[in-house]
Amino acid sequence: MKGKLLILLFFCVSTTLVFSQARVILPDSSQITTHPDSVNLLPRQAPSGLSRGPEEPFDTVNLELPAATVWHLHPRSGDRIVVPMDTLKHNFQQTTVPDGYSVAGGYLGPIGSPFISKLFFERDETSQFPFYDAYKPYNKSPRQQVFYNTRVPYARLDYQTAGSRPLREQRLRALLTTNFGKRLNVGLEGDLISAKGLYKSQETKHNDWSFFGNYLSDRFETHLLVSTSTAKQFENGGVTDERFIRDPESVGQNFSTVDIPVKFTDTWNKMKTNHLFFSGKYNIGYNDQKKDSLGNGEFIPVASVIFTSHYTGQDRRFLSYDTVQVTVEGKEMQRIDQFYPNRFYNTAVDDSTTFSSLKNTFALSLREGFKPWVKFGLTGYIEHELRNFSMMDSINGTIDRRKHRENSLFIGGILNKQQGENLRFNLQANLGVVGVDLGEFNLEGEVETGFTIAGKRTVLSGHAYIKNLTPNYLQKHYHSKYFWWNKDFNNMRRVFVGGKLYIPFTNTTLSVGVENLQNYIYFDKDRNSAQYSSNVQVLTVGVEQNLRLGVFNWDNRVVYQTSGNQEVIPVPTVSIYSNMYLKALIVNELTFQFGVDAHYHTAYFSPGYEPALLQFYNQREKEIGNYPIATVYANMHLKQTRFFVMLYNAASAVWKPRDYFSLPGYPVNPMMLKLGLSVDLHN
Template sequence: MRYIFFLLIFCCASVCSLSAQSSRMRPQSGSSSSKGEVDNSKANYVSPHVVAKKIEERFGVADSVTVDTIPRNFPDKNLLDSYSIANAYNGNMGSPVQSKIFFDRTQKTNFLFSTPYDPYVYTASDLSFYNTKTPYSNLTYLSSFPGEQSEERTKIFLSMNTNKKLNITGLFDYLYNRGRYMNQSNKGLIASLYGSYSGKHYSAYGAFLYQNFSNYENGGLANTDYVTNPSAYSQYTSITMPVNLTGVQAGYRTMSFFYNHKYSLGFNKVIVVKKDSTREEFIPVTSFIHTLKVQRDVKRFHEASVDTTFFANTNFSKTAHSDTVAYLSVRNTFAVQMDEKFNRLLKFGLTAFIENEVNRYMQLDQYDKIAYKWEQNTRVGGILAKNEGRIYRYNLQGNIVIVGPKIGDFELSGRVGGYFTLWKDSVALKAMARIRNTSASYFWEHYYSNHFIWNNNFDKELQTYIGGSIELPKRHLKLGLQVANNTNYLYFNENAMPTQASGSVQIVALDASLDLFFGKHFALENKGVYQVSSNQNVIPLPALALYNNLYYQTKLFNVLRVQLGVSSHFHTSYYAPAYMPATGQFYVQSKTKIGNYPLASAYANFHLKKTRFFLEYYHVNQSFMPNQNYFSMPNYPMNPTTMKMGISWNFYD
């Protein structure tokens, strides 16, 4: 009933708005946009009074970004598809995830058990810091049918300036997914209060984040024939198919406080705006920067009763049991920066920094008592950068640990971007290189739980990376190449235990995206990644992953933008990693191949003034595909056919 009520209210509001708009709209002479015509540009629909920036955590370097109001492809703006075009997960949004594209994989924290939740977790770098002349807020609601097995997401945020310098933003993001399969439900809560201050000499960014994710673990289907041979098991629906585990829960919780502030010394300079108009601009010369980040992470695993058949080892209890590990990090970074705005002759900026990080690791020992391990490391580094300029920009930086158990860990990286015109078309060239030598984090080497115990002494990992891309925005074309060499690579073997590969593993990936437009109304978007792993037993990868989106777009009543289309995801068959519920980690396996199955969804997407909304028929091809092998990873099928809906409403006053 609540869905019907929601749709009725929204439809009434849409009709009223359309009527009001159509009565006010008049054709403009000389306009190239007539009824039913939609331009092919990816325009941004946001108030000019709202400016957004994202920052780099270590020094608070800000970069302007567009506010997410682009009307096109709203159904694909979900957490998983935004993370990667191919993912391994249990079918439910909010469950642990690993990208099947090697270079899409992230590691947002130093806590081993947080990585599977990276698509959902916010860090300070993921937040958009706003500056608004009027309050700006957004309400987003996503859901699916049937209601008793739905996926729901409610996201609310409000941003406002108390004055020209100080902005405060509140964020609330809630996931609640009941699951299409048995014992699969999960939920996630993200709450944040953050803001920024932009003064003449003093500026700051601050954020407090609380995030809590919990999910039931079902261990996958007890028999994959329920999916691959549905005619023989017609009495089963997805929610009644037997699974491997019951009464098992896992979770991840993180709380963090971030504060970056900077005091700049400089001088005022008169800038000529027009012939008869000037303004005064503050030119920073030297800035003193301090960043504090405090983070506490907790990983939980609870069994109402231990399943000794599914788990190979049971170390402590065969009755109800809980495992908990935790991580605390306090990091202080102090930096001195020579700003490039002042350095007009050499046109680059210099930064030197020292960083101290104190880590505490907690877990239960063999006597069921809490054991702590403390660790402190200090690193120094520097940056040579040119972040301004129309033709090219670059950033060269390096750091090394000089004190602590991770002494000798280092990273050297560089990136450069060039922008020029070729054949009357704009071209963007980017290149990046990195060499990184890192010690294994504590929980890679030490872990104590009911089903897994390990104590290792791994060598440092050495990774070298080089990548580049060329982009022609007017032709909607982008090509990229990435190459990595991983020595002493850490991974989970077929026993779901951490191990270190001997020698090196190379990864080569070619990626391309091309948008094709046919007349005024039809378009085909294409993304593809071709990747090669020199050792599929250590880093298994699908050779090819594709995303395609064919749609028709038009405009009704000169105000309602309509997009009707079909999108699909596909990757070739390979020995996809399996998933271990007890640790929440993905591990290699060589028994079951996953892939060669397209997942297609049909959708209708709309944009009306400040509102976006859509209806999507997810996995539409399930009913007529002869191949029913629609698994995301071994024993974990993707969700069957379902109807999804969503709305996002912006308010600028």
């Protein structure tokens, strides 16, 4: 890891110096629209005042960087959705721990391990290759890729470490992007995770690399992303004796965390994902008669022709060498087999599943605002996807490969208004017209309005959708050593209505949402894919309140949830993130923050984790919760450098019994010191 850090540091610094004289003129961003499957369709810009979680809302408004534009790309319309840069001056430490991804989340312990949000409305719908869903915070995909346009070369290095050898946990992220002229930008990004795990057989490794670029002119806009990601997760099945965590004194012997007994060893999941994404847009318009300072007329886009192509290749493999023969109830079996009631072949575990997708989208767009009377934009598209699946199969008693190919064709449209402060909206609809997704539809919309009272902006937004979703292939069919099913599921129907209100006078954000789900697909207590044919309602009410008095700050986020059927959709009743800290500017250069924060939720039957499926399932054996995962930390920001020191899981030193389980059988790391550094390099 040290060698990789030095190589990347040298590469970033050298390239920054080579291109230190580069200067570009930033093109204006196109009118922005939405992410097609997001629950937050409208772009969140600084003037709206909406909060985004535990961090201070949009702390990146006053950038210290030279002029730069940063955006996500709409995968269907090709529009640029402007986002703030990652230059938080405080709460940086929360972005480096798995707990920071949600008010309440479950994970296996080390950074980089599978993660699930315990807030239901934060979970995405199941993807075509659901094994990678468990790595959502670490996924690299076109919809999450950040594109840049900079006046000078820009590089950023992030490094964090925790623990000591041989159980050290490290993460290194590096970004380098630069413009070549005023139109072309290219960049390279890497994300390396190496966490040995403080418990036996729990090592995690991630190696993610992406090359990206964009070319922007009046007529042509193109974006390219090439990325490859690998993840290796050693699996131990969870600890078998909770006394080592809850009441270590009762064990009656000296031990370290790696001495705590676990279910199995020499077992791991391997994931590999490759993306090749291209988006091209041709703008049709005219030159305005008004001349700029150079005597040129400004180009006004009227309509656009968009083509997007996205290839995805994914592979997942589950292996185990934990094959020592044991006798259980008079039967001889491999050691790992004793934890599973079914075995569909007798050799050592070696399950593999592959998936590939080629998605092509053609769209036509009428641009908003090219004339004063054109108050909205309109986009229509047609999208085709070819999918291939491969998994093991049994033919005449022998193991073979089962291959499946399917096609899907959607038509859809987007109607949006993104200009103006008083009313913005986004409506979108799509319908499956050919192939396996015939009859699937999605009608979704969001509206936002705002009004100013005594010079402060109050923002009110609403969001709703109606969906009829086709179950994907791996939800209906899956073959492996321990799990084997072929099922005929009905389409899932989802109806959601929600809203959010930001009150600037009290720095308060109120949110509420309710959803009705029919034919919901989940993993039951036996860890099999199941469908609940009746209706389930989920209600969420959230309050975010940030208090400030001089250098004293107290940020709080409280989420109340209720589920109509806790066996189908289990949720904690109350989840809380609270952060109390002192923040001050020292000698006009150094921003210093010192505080304590905690994540807490009430006890409930939290999802369990099944390594053989790389999925979370609805267990009914153990409740998790009523225990704070707290940190004591200090953050510092000096010019282009951010640094933090954190004492993680500090509550375990005083809070007894120690019950710091994130999921059944999976405790979080014990109290440990964590350090982090982030450096921005630019000229």
